[in-house]
Amino acid sequence: MSKDKASRLHADWLHEQLQDPEFAAEYLTAATEDPEPTVYLTALRHVVEARGVARIAKTSGVPRESVYRALSEKGNPRWDTLNAILKAVGMRLVVASSARPRRRSGKKVATV
Numbered sequence: 001m002s003k004d005k006a007s008r009l010h011a012d013w014l015h016e017q018l019q020d021p022e023f024a025a026e027y028l029t030a031a032t033e034d035p036e037p038t039v040y041l042t043a044l045r046h047v048v049e050a051r052g053v054a055r056i057a058k059t060s061g062v063p064r065e066s067v068y069r070a071l072s073e074k075g076n077p078r079w080d081t082l083n084a085i086l087k088a089v090g091m092r093l094v095v096a097s098s099a100r101p102r103r104r105s106g107k108k109v110a111t112v
């Protein structure tokens with residue numbers, strides 16, 4: 001099998017897998033582990049392309065050209081653009097502690 005054919009098969013497989021919301025969420029979460037921001041933008045672009053750029057642009061209220069620009073290698077999307085695109089693909093950002101979980105001592109935890 002040629003390298004080009006293998007790449008096409010992988011791209012087709014990935015496109016199909018990214019239709020599954022759970023797979024897409026895990027894919028984006030894994031991309032956040034890379035220190036290079038373009039990795040996350042590329043992963044989000046893959047999700048958007050799998051779902052249809054025109055549809056995501058319409059749903060998010062972000063012009064199609066702006067979606068492409070925001071998710072390009074040189075992209076530097078504003079928070080509201082990124083958030084709108086994520087919402088349109090059915091995702092949201094979640095912040096989690098990177099510290100190891102501690103045992104709870106039974107003390108009440110303050111809530112906001």
